[in-house]
Amino acid sequence: MTADGVDLSIKLLNSYIESFGGLSEKQQKNFEIKQKHALRVADISKWMCEKLEFAEEDKNLAVVTAVFHDIGRFRQLMEHNTFNDLNSVDHAELAVEILKKEQFLTKLACNEEEENIIYAAILAHNKFDIPKKLGEKELLFVQLLRDADKLDILKVLTDYYSDRNAEPNHTLTWELPKSPWVSDTVAKEILAGKLVSKKNVVSELDVKIMQMSWIFDLNFRISVGYVLEKRFLEKIYDSTTKSDRIIDIYRKVKVFAENRMMG
Ligand SMILES: [Fe+2]
Known part of the structure; x- marks a missing residue:
């Protein structure tokens, strides 16, 4: 071409x-x-x-x-x-x-x-x-x-999550209810280092966890480097209500990304 x-x-x-x-x-x-x-x-x-x-x-x-x-x-x-x-x-x-x-x-x-x-x-x-x-x-x-x-979708989403004045955007949040808890199945998938499947996603927070799990699905190291450099994981994490479960999940994806860059 x-x-x-x-x-x-x-x-x-x-x-x-x-x-x-x-x-x-x-x-x-x-x-x-x-x-x-x-x-x-x-x-x-x-x-x-x-x-x-x-x-x-x-x-x-x-x-x-x-x-x-x-x-x-x-x-x-x-x-x-x-x-x-x-x-x-x-x-x-x-x-x-x-x-x-x-x-x-x-x-x-x-x-x-x-x-x-x-x-x-x-x-x-x-x-x-x-x-x-x-x-x-x-x-x-x-x-x-x-x-x-995925890298562009993460950019759009994290811009949206970081903007406190953003109008609700249902194309980005899938019109799902808000919930302060991560679903059990979603937590289990991401903590096992697996991509979260859409069918288990039942709240806006689950959507964010699913987006964090994309880190496991990136094929190239440079893509993981891009996510780290743009601080996409932090930006998603910062937009959530903190709980022990969320803190564990964030640690899991962050460690995975950093190891991938060293490996
Ligand atoms: Fe598409």
């Missing part, structure tokens, strides 16, 4: 978004959130590829993948009025469907290998586990997009 390909992918994304007419103010705002998210994930991907010393064409490929990774979000919102995949559609599958229908990868002159990588990474970006049976290079791009996506 060339640098011109990257520029074109951004133009294609933007004109695709503009092709939706008659948006309400709220839809317009949600569209902007997803558009900006995609571009920031692209920036983080670029930074990661530079750190990992990827070849120029691979870096561009990772950036294009990031630019398109959430392109399913716009139709999802228009047709189902939600970003919750469980109540609507798998937005990653929708993204691949749209890219094929719009022939965006043909417009970018992708070869077959590049197409396979882009589709594999997009399909895998929102799944609990990384799918098995990926080729070596597909796996690398899957891992990269999953990390870059």
